[in-house]
Amino acid sequence: MTDSEALRRAQAVRHFNRFYTRCIGALHEHLARSEFSLTEVRVLHELSRGHAQTASVLGRALGLDSGYLSRLLTSFERRNLITRRPSDMDARQSLIALTGHGHATYAPLEDAAVQEALDLLDKLSAPSQEQLIAAMKLIERLLGDQPKPEPVLLRQPRSGECGWLVHRQAQWFATQYGWDQTFEGLLARIVADYAQRNDPLREQCWIAEQAGLVVGSVCIVGVSTTVAAVCLLWVEPHARRLGIGMQLLDECVRFARRAGYTKLTMRTASTFMEPRRLCERAGFRLAGAAAEHRFGRDLTIERWELEL
Incomplete structure (x- = not known):
């Protein structure tokens, strides 16, 4: 690949990043009207999936700094959004799960996020929606760590x-x-x-x-x-x-x-x-x-x- 060709491709990636960042900002406008940041919502979403996780697993899944995540989880615990209990597999680790109050707090945020995604898709025809989703899946597949042996x-x-x-x-x-x-x-x-x-x-x-x-x-x-x-x-x-x-x-x-x-x-x-x-x-x-x-x-x- 020539230097000019490599530069063209790098600029295309940067252009898409800027465009997608704007789209993500539009999708999460509701966060400005809530008490939670986008990162906090990502953590709540991960915990809402129904199984307790350790902080290290959460950090790896979301790409978060361990110190920052620790402070965030301490804040959640003070607000009765999460519980922690010792792991049966490793006493040095704590299993984190949402409380009933945590689930109730996250539910309207999830509903709002889904509705905003539906509003975005509603601007497109059904074939265009499927084309968009396929493109998103392809990006995930190409940039993911490794292919998954899915059915x-x-x-x-x-x-x-x-x-x-x-x-x-x-x-x-x-x-x-x-x-x-x-x-x-x-x-x-x-x-x-x-x-x-x-x-x-x-x-x-x-x-x-x-x-x-x-x-x-x-x-x-x-x-x-x-x-x-x-x-x-x-x-x-x-x-x-x-x-x-x-x-x-x-x-x-x-x-x-x-x-x-x-x-x-x-x-x-x-x-x-x-x-x-x-x-x-x-x-x-x-x-x-x-x-x-x-x-x-x-x-x-x-x-x-x-x-x-």
């Missing part, structure tokens, strides 16, 4: 998603490997042919969704009456090594057997270790490899096969 839903594509998958993969391979538009053309043909044939008994496409985000895809298409091909196998970079690729490939194998195919094939470039690893784990064997000039690059294209 993955495999479902049929919704309107527009097949086209998005073409766009996403073409964009990523162009950026990462310099592949040209012929790759996008290949993806578009696969999707167009699949959609036009519309043969759900012999062909299927699955979208992998995790925590409301599209994190992967795969498509199985008929090559002949006995052979099917795995296409569009994709897992978002931030969601890899969570078993999603294996889940998608296993679904292809199950479908191919139910549909009566006797062989499943998949093609991939030899330099891509993850698809090769998935094929090996699923029981595919390497049936052949050939040097080809494709997508503007000299590649070795491997053909993997699974007898069903």
Whole structure:
């Protein structure tokens, strides 16, 4: 990355930070009319979730200085908002929980915060609301400490998603490997042919969704009456090594057997270790490899096969 490109991206992050800070300020205007600061409300919210916590856990969860948090909790205790009791696991630690008065005090703050969020969303159409929420979830996923092994839903594509998958993969391979538009053309043909044939008994496409985000895809298409091909196998970079690729490939194998195919094939470039690893784990064997000039690059294209 050039210095100018790095600077452009850094400035974009700073611009978003300023914008989001203004939005957060608008969302928490009610705090100016209450006795609590934003940080105090965050602590009350964390404690309102129903399980007692230690100060060290609270501090890590909220990114708060231990000394500041200690003074804040002492203030809460004086106002009968919290109780402290020794931890059964570690006598040096105290478990902190909201009192009945604490819950009653926090409840209107929670209601006001929810209403202000609803007011903000009300300015947007329903599709725009979903787009905003998806973008927020993506930011959390990309900037989080590590991906969480949350449940993955495999479902049929919704309107527009097949086209998005073409766009996403073409964009990523162009950026990462310099592949040209012929790759996008290949993806578009696969999707167009699949959609036009519309043969759900012999062909299927699955979208992998995790925590409301599209994190992967795969498509199985008929090559002949006995052979099917795995296409569009994709897992978002931030969601890899969570078993999603294996889940998608296993679904292809199950479908191919139910549909009566006797062989499943998949093609991939030899330099891509993850698809090769998935094929090996699923029981595919390497049936052949050939040097080809494709997508503007000299590649070795491997053909993997699974007898069903």
